[in-house]
Amino acid sequence: EAGVAQSPRYKIIEKRQSVAFWCNPISGHATLYWYQQILGQGPKLLIQFQNNGVVDDSQLPKDRFSAERLKGVDSTLKIQPAKLEDSAVYLCASSLDPSPRTDTQYFGPGTRLTVL
Amino acid sequence: QKEVEQNSGPLSVPEGAIASLNCTYSDRGSQSFFWYRQYSGKSPELIMSIYSNGDKEDGRFTAQLNKASQYVSLLIRDSQPSDSATYLCAVNQAGTALIFGKGTTLSVSS
Numbered sequence: 001e002a003g004v005a006q007s008p009r010y011k012i013i014e015k016r017q018s019v020a021f022w023c024n025p026i027s028g029h030a031t032l033y034w035y036q037q038i039l040g041q042g043p044k045l046l047i048q049f050q051n052n053g054v055v056d057d058s059q060l061p062k063d064r065f066s067a068e069r070l071k072g073v074d075s076t077l078k079i080q081p082a083k084l085e086d087s088a089v090y091l092c093a094s095s096l097d098p099s100p101r102t103d104t105q106y107f108g109p110g111t112r113l114t115v116l
Numbered sequence: 117q118k119e120v121e122q123n124s125g126p127l128s129v130p131e132g133a134i135a136s137l138n139c140t141y142s143d144r145g146s147q148s149f150f151w152y153r154q155y156s157g158k159s160p161e162l163i164m165s166i167y168s169n170g171d172k173e174d175g176r177f178t179a180q181l182n183k184a185s186q187y188v189s190l191l192i193r194d195s196q197p198s199d200s201a202t203y204l205c206a207v208n209q210a211g212t213a214l215i216f217g218k219g220t221t222l223s224v225s226s
Contacts, residue, residue: 099210104148
């Protein structure tokens with residue numbers, strides 16, 4: 001079974017530029033998460049989708065970050081404009097469904113963003 | 117504010133020893149508890165999940181959960197240099213985002 005796919009793996013941009021990340025979850029997984037992991041910290045949720053609906057975006061900086069999950073499969077996360085503090089690894093995770101014991105989250109390889 | 121606390125380490129153990137990693141959490145409503153391993157420059161990889169009080173063993177790994185004390189631990193028996201990584205404790209209520217600790221760095225010396 002293929003895992004969670006993400007691209008690009010690395011991205012370097014100047015501050016105030018825009019950037020987009022793509023995620024393809026494990027086939028059949030209804031729930032998709034975007035996390036931000038700053039060096040030395042644990043991952044922190046940015047947004048959670050259930051199929052193509054947003055479940056939790058309370059920690060998403062909506063003035064600069066946006067995300068969508070069209071057709072309940074692939075998802076894109078966009079930052080516009082980027083700030084220096086956005087330098088981090090952006091992790092996508094998916095889970096089968098939100099029920100107990102079937103909600104285990106599996107992570108993709110991540111996108112490492114450096115903002116100069 | 118839901119929090120997960122871990123000792124950041126580094127925790128250093130000799131090869132073949134038992135490594136003990138600990139984690140406490142603040143949300144009494146937490147239902148699911150996970151240990152992820154993260155090698156430098158890689159993404160988190162699930163090692164263990166535990167949902168009920170007590171012990172759960174999988175090979176060299178044993179997870180322990182005590183909901184009354186809001187405490188989760190991971191024991192690694194016969195530690196190997198390849199176990200050297202950061203171990204992330206994560207908890208959630210079913211279907212919600214994981215709340216992660218900052219991770220404990222384990223170093224196993226040969």
